Structures are given as structure tokens and as C-alpha cells.
Amino acid sequence: MIAEEQPVPTSAIPRTAVSPVHGRLALVGIGVAVVIAADLHLRLSTQVSPVWQTLSEYVYGRLGDRSAAPLFGTMCLALALGSLALLAGLVRARRSPAVVVLLGVWCAGLTVCATVPVDPDGQARTFDGQLHNVAALTAFLALPTAALLLTRRGQLTCPWEQRRTAIRCLALGSFASVAVVLGGFVLTLLTDPTQQEVTLGLFERLLFTVDLALLLTMVRPLLAVSRKA
Template sequence: MPTTSRAAVSPVSPVHGRLALVGIGAAVLIATDLHLRLSAQISPIWQTLSEYVYGRLGDHSAARLFTVMCLALALGSLALLAGLVKARRSPAVVILLGGWCAGLTICATVPVDPHGEARSFDGQLHNAAALTAFLALPTAAWLLTRRGGRSCPWEPRRTTIRWLAVASFASVAVVLGGFVFTLVTGPAQQEVTLGLFERLLFTVDLALLLTMVRPLVAASRR
């Protein structure tokens, strides 16, 4: 009987959970550093996170640091994805989280258009990748918490994960609406604090990732 009970519980990987925390933690530290050191150059209220690539840290561009931040978050998310695969979660969840990782990777390597300048192919690709990533993560989180019984490691955090997913969707809607408004009216008429709402979205998504990772890490304490 005990053997059957253990078999019913989805296998989880504490190693993947710890790797995910390292990646997410590194991204948070770099993001904080960029905010503190570039606050005089990049407005956290009006300008997006992606525009840190045009900041200057002394004689050097901040682009490399922004790239490392995105890649660290992508690698941390990839570790979470590997943990979900081992836990035999839905293929749809794995694919969507893979979309989040891919979107982050594109954002890391393809720069956004400079503020107020004409749209380019690379800039549009960056925006499309960011939108894909920001939609894929909360969708993956929502599907991850479909009722799977007491054996599902994510079941105890179902309500928290779903509320964060809803908050993420709402933030995406505000950011997307502000982006479309700015696109139609032009940067000179910008009235939506796009940078502030994107940072809110980024914070919500970090909280969502950490909540999704927690069951993997908690497994090591059992």
C-alpha cells in the first residue's frame, strides 16, 4: 500500500528547483542594478525595460548586462521547465513555458527600437517575442493548476498561482493597450506610463515563477 501511494505522487526534482532559483535570483539582482545605476538615463515610469540596452555605464553600453539578465531568467525558467517535464505535467504547459523561454531569448539578442524612432523589423520582432512570452507564462501557470488531485505538488498553491496569472493577464492588457495608444498617437502624445506598468508586469511574473518553482524546492524538505 505505501508503494502505491508513492507511485501516485508526481516525481519532482529539487535540483531543477534550485537551478531555477539561481537563474531567477540572478535576473532580479541585475534588474535592480540596472534600475539603480541607469535611473537618470532611462525613466522607470515612461520607458520600458528593453530600453536599458541604450543605457551607458561609464564608457560601456548596458546592453550586455541587459542580455545577461534576460538569459539568466530564460535559463532559470528552462530549469523550471525541465522540472515540470520530470513531474510529468501537461505537454501544453511545457510548450507554453518553452514559448516564454524562447521569447526571453529573442528579447535578449534582438534589441527594441530606440525610443521615438521609426519601427524596424528587429524592433517589431522584439515586441512580438515579448508579447508572446508575457502571454505564454500566465497561460502555462493557469493550465499547470488544473485540478489534478492531492498528488499534484502544485495543488496546494493553486489559488495563489491562478490569482497571479490573472494579475499577469491584466497587466499585459494594460501594457498592450498603452503600446497601441502610443503607436497610434506617437511618442509625443504618450499619456500611459508604459514603463511603470511593464515593471509591474515583470514583478508579477517573477512572483508567478517563484510560486511555480516552490513545489520543486519544497520536495527536498520531505
């Protein structure tokens, strides 16, 4: 007599990580960027105000007899490479092409910020400086947009679905921070820069922190096990 097969419980379905190699590479890149950012804040605290001056202005700091520009560039490139690893993981997981393109825009924007310096505070605006600003703004808009598209409803088997609420809340927080920074920047352009009323540096650092948290939340499913569809 042939024994009747019993249905396999859902909990017994094999689970697999989405793309652990890409996840680990992403964490390394993001981690290096965080360490360098902390180092710049600590060692240049007397030269660059974390309240009034933006992160990009660390390129004009001095570390002894050396410029801090290479260190700032390394920070941006490390974050770009970590994000590129996340992008590769998304491609492997066959996520929406729009998400991949937007994350690519984020990586490209970081690369431009690493290689093209912002204009010095109080000096005439140049093409390079404006290119830096446009690249930064584009990148800061592309990342949360990618996060929102990644977590659209109706994708129950999507590994990012379990973190949908956290990712979307961080994305909205990123948009809000961008709005404040952009509004403050426009206000500074229209008024006397010496009478700056919006703490651009503080809000940009808030934006940077939110985006780091957003990236880490997006990376987590690459490492975590998820039920095969």
C-alpha cells in the same frame, strides 16, 4: 499467532521533493535576473525612466564608456535559463505537454529579447524591433497561460495543487498587466508619442514583478516535499 498489520497513517507516507536540483537552478537563474534588474534600475535611473520607458530600453543606456546592452541581455538569459530549469522540473514531474510547450515559448521569447534589441524611442520601426516586441508579447502571454493549465482542477495528487489559488491569482494579474501594457502601446502608436498618457514603463515593471512572483511560486513545489501518489 500472526499479528495483524496496522494501516499506515497517511501522515507517515514518505514524502519526497519533486525535483530539488531543478528547483535550485531555477532559483539561481531568477535570482541573478533580479539582481541585474535592480542594478540597471539603480545605475541608469537618470538615463532610463522607470515610469515612462520600458525595460528593453536599458540596452541604450551607458555604464561609463560601456553599453548596458550586454548586462540587459544577461538578465534576460539568466531568467530564461532559470525558467528552463523549471521546465525541466515539470518534465520530470510529468506535467501536461501543453504546459511544457508554453513555458518553452516563454524561454524562447526571453532569448529573443536578449539578442534582438527594441527600436530606440522615437525612431523608425525596424524588423528587428518588431521581432523583439512580438517575442516579448508572446512570452508574457505564454507564461500565465502555462500557469493556468498547470493548476487545472481535478489533479489532487499534483504538487502544485496546494498553491493553486496563489498561482492562478498571479496568472490573472499577469494577464491584466499585459492588457494595460498592450493597450498603452497601441494608444501610443495611434497618437503622438510625445503626448504619452499611459505610463508604459511603470506597468511593464509591474508585469515583470508579477511574473517573477509567479515563477517563484511555480518553482516552490520542485523544492518542497510532496506526498507520493
